[in-house]
Amino acid sequence: MTAEDNKGPARQGGAARRRLQMADVARLAGVSVSTVSRALSGSELVNPETRERIAALARELNYSINLGAKNLRLQRSHIIGVVIPYDAASRQHITDPFFLSMLGGLADAITDRGYDMLLSRVDAENLDAAARLVDSGLAVGVVLIGQWRHHDQLNMLAARKLPIVVWGAQLPQQLYCTVGGDNLLGGRVATAHLLAQGRRRIVFLGDPQLPEVERRLEGYRAAHAAAGVAVHNELLLAVPFEADAARSTIGQLMASGVAFDAVLGCSDLLAITAIRELRERGTEVPREVAVVGYDDMPLAQYCDPPLSSVHQPVSEAGVQLVDALLALLRGEAVPPRMLDVELVVRRSSSA
């Protein structure tokens, strides 16, 4: 091992070894760096034998190409940024299992396509930070999970030509590309199912200020209309995606004496919380109140009673989000995509 010179900026602290570079491999192989470069990228230009010899040497040395240098030269990176906005006030954790699941799906999809995934939490009020990922050349584009109320900000980012795809609902005059579940359908089938069970006073649990929830509420109304059943506004409960809020809201509703015989929660967490609160107050699920959740996380089938829920295709979502982004990067016009959802009926809503 020749460890000749050691000029250049300060090296990384203790645990790090001098990083091998292409020149080292070239020297050891007795060829030039260009040949190594070509060999390692599988170029046809280099003699097959030489290529194999170099590849073997590189492997043996545990050499891997410096991606920073490569990307700088090539003017591109292979990193996709995944951004989950957080509420700066509470600085709270990513807590909803749905987001977390999504992450899993995205990680797989991104890896499969030969990219790496950079996960970034950014202040929801300052989504410009997402643009930084791209402006700095770190990532080629951004997948944003959590449309929330940031439609306008997202539009501004898209206007700046930031390659971005958002998980969420399609909105009028939207400049950015969305991929999302069919919320109208989801809300409708869940509600129709409850109506078909003879339920007539169905609580809707979710904040319709959020575009996705708003669509689900529309589905809820549509199902009522189709069945000729009136919607009761006092059953529309605008709670955020938080267990505590759901709990106290349901509690208040019960205390206030408003009657209801079903609950449609806009997430499994909301639905499960509702079930718990109902039981705590002596109400039987599903006999007295049927409950349907949304997202169909794995836990839905393992809770008690197993929770009926509108299944969102998380893996598929990951794939679609990534593919949409890559298409965007190729300069294609990418229309919003809507993914099929499906009601999975379990015991929480059926006799």
Next chain:
Amino acid sequence: MTAEDNKGPARQGGAARRRLQMADVARLAGVSVSTVSRALSGSELVNPETRERIAALARELNYSINLGAKNLRLQRSHIIGVVIPYDAASRQHITDPFFLSMLGGLADAITDRGYDMLLSRVDAENLDAAARLVDSGLAVGVVLIGQWRHHDQLNMLAARKLPIVVWGAQLPQQLYCTVGGDNLLGGRVATAHLLAQGRRRIVFLGDPQLPEVERRLEGYRAAHAAAGVAVHNELLLAVPFEADAARSTIGQLMASGVAFDAVLGCSDLLAITAIRELRERGTEVPREVAVVGYDDMPLAQYCDPPLSSVHQPVSEAGVQLVDALLALLRGEAVPPRMLDVELVVRRSSSA
């Protein structure tokens, strides 16, 4: 806007705009690139007025420094790799909520320290891929979640001086740094609690081939010993962290007529699955069988009955893992760290 030359390699496809660079800012500000560089890094060398003027200009132009170039020059990156090994055979999703939660904690900790987080799924049988992240200069170090049975492989990576920190149990002759919950303690307090409730035949649900589970089992034994209660080997059920496996294993146990009055599951998922299976077969929880889980995920408190569980400090874990890695990078010797766990008693295990 002068858009002078456009030489150099192919530019990114359609959606991308020509990326602004320091030279542009310099030209617009009427100074040299060195001055811009200095101004943007807050150097004292540059005139405060100039500095502010340049900063304002950069902000206005939405300019951000090209991190690839910067890092290449500086010989370091600000990315921490987070690796979750997957089983190549099943190619399965990250499914356990605990892992996912951990991701949230890590994302926060990494962001707080001014790093970015690169999430990477690698084949569990080929953890060398984790080393690539560092060898390629992409990441400065790796946090690996999922020690599984890969102790030897991890040791090899550490022997290669890869800066790596692993979430898991401390093992003899371990070359790599671990951060983990106090599994011995967790197993002990959970078991002691059940014994204190008068339970005498406690099922242990978890695969002791995994180091963490093995420690928990030791705790289980220790608690028994301390209480002078015999351990029954037929109650030690080596199931992996999968709901289906747990379900069928519990089912078989019940079918086989082996008596038991409590279950200690090594994850909340396992415990919840057990509860469900028990109820399905007409056994009351907690009256006939008390159940305690592990991890204390948010869902534990919202399932029915609320699940007693050994709480793992997920946020704290993220912080400790990252801090350990950074210490490693500074060349410090970092001893394994063990985090306190705490039993949270809920209705699933108390009358």
Next chain:
DNA sequence: ATGAAAGCGCTAACAC
């Protein structure tokens, strides 16, 4: 206080 120039590790013309 500011500028000129070298070079981080790589790829791709362009020579041979």
Next chain:
DNA sequence: GTGTTAGCGCTTTCAT
């Protein structure tokens, strides 16, 4: 088929 060379966009001596 292989080597030489010129940058990719930055930071940082070194000069002024």
